[in-house]
Amino acid sequence: MKNAVFSNISKIIERDSKVTTYKFALLRGVIDLIQDNSPYISFSEGRVHIPTGLLIEKWVLYYYPILESPTSIPQINGGVNLAFENQLNQIISAYRPVGGFSAFYNDLKNKGIPKGIKQDFVALAKKLQETITKMPMRYIGRSISNDFYSIFNYQTQSPRKNTSTTIDIEFLIKNFGSFSIPVDYYEAFRVLGSFIGGQDSILFKWAEFSVNASGKRLSIENVVNEVLRIPITEREVAESKNIYKSILKKEGKVYCVWTGKSISRYDVDHMIPFSVWKNNDLWNLLPSQSTTNSQKRDKIPSPHLIERRKDLILYYWDLIHQNQPQRFQKEMQVALLGNNPFTAWQETAIRQLQSSCEYLVSNRGYDEWNIN
Secondary structure, three states: OOHHHHHHHHHHHHHOOOOEOHHHHHHHHHHHHHHOOOOOOEEEOOEEEEEHHHHHHHHHHHHHHHHHOOOOOOOEHHHOOOOOHHHHHHHHHHHHHHOHHHHHHHHHHHHOOOHHHHHHHHHHHHHHHHHHHHOHHHHOOOOOOOOOOOOOEEEOOOOOOOOOOOOOHHHHHHHOOEEEEEHHHHHHHHHHHHHHOOOOOHHHHHHHHHHHHOOOOOOHHHHHHHHOOOOOOHHHHHHHHHHHHHHHHHHOOEEOOOOOOEEOOOEEEEOOOOOOOOOOOHHHEEEEOHHHHHHHOOOEEOHHHHHHOHHHHHHHHHHHHHHOHHHHHHHHHHHHHOOOOHHHHHHHHHHHHHHHHHHHHHOOOOOEEOOO
């Protein structure tokens, strides 16, 4: 990595135009995707390519709670609406009586957007694609270069019109093209993204912008609370664990995934801890002996441990796949398989899981966990 890249990132955050929060949302989204170790990331000719649909999903998740909030939180100077505000408000209104933010995310991730609002959501996605590619991607870096698109490039694509298509995250990934950044920026975001995106930079600057745009009516703390809201509630976590427990109950015998011992009482453990990665996918839930789970806590399983326990991990994954095929396949594809076909998913998924765990330990500084 070159020192100039870090200097450029600092200048972009501090000196690039601050008329809207779009710049912060773009940088936060890219950093989050890189920190998620998305399997859809690819490399070509010195650049890193990522589906724009994944960025569209991030923007919806960032701006939904801000617009849903009973407190007005300005995102553009002068009281102007966001370019996609009307479209997003239509989705918020549709979901308000049926579960709100978490219900929307569950549909987008698993069930698909309901037929009655499919067109509204596609219109929102198109408007977000237009906003992202023609505004912050175009202008980011103007404090360090006179050129437009000096850091971000994008390859556009129009979604196919098919009323029978399931509208979910995979639809966004496959139908909205891709964008790219230089490898040097990718490496910087990969190694130091949690600091760049943390309280002292992007999130703080985003909140600070809204506070100033409100005429100091709001506090930093209130804005940050809304900006950081996630769509997964404790209820959703409990429901996923109950699905898992009902599957295990039908099987009868349960083995601790980490020790291999037969157990009658167990915890349903987030393999990659929920505190580290807000991932409630069924593949990330595994039965563990309570004492072993207490030892693991928020530590990350080592790639070597995953290799040793691979047969049992795959046994449970196959079990979930048999009982919850649609949800399991969708979650597995987005989190671990990426563009790889589902036909031979087991080995690819294990390798991506090991890669994600290694990244969390080596680059993010989380404690590694092993067991004899």
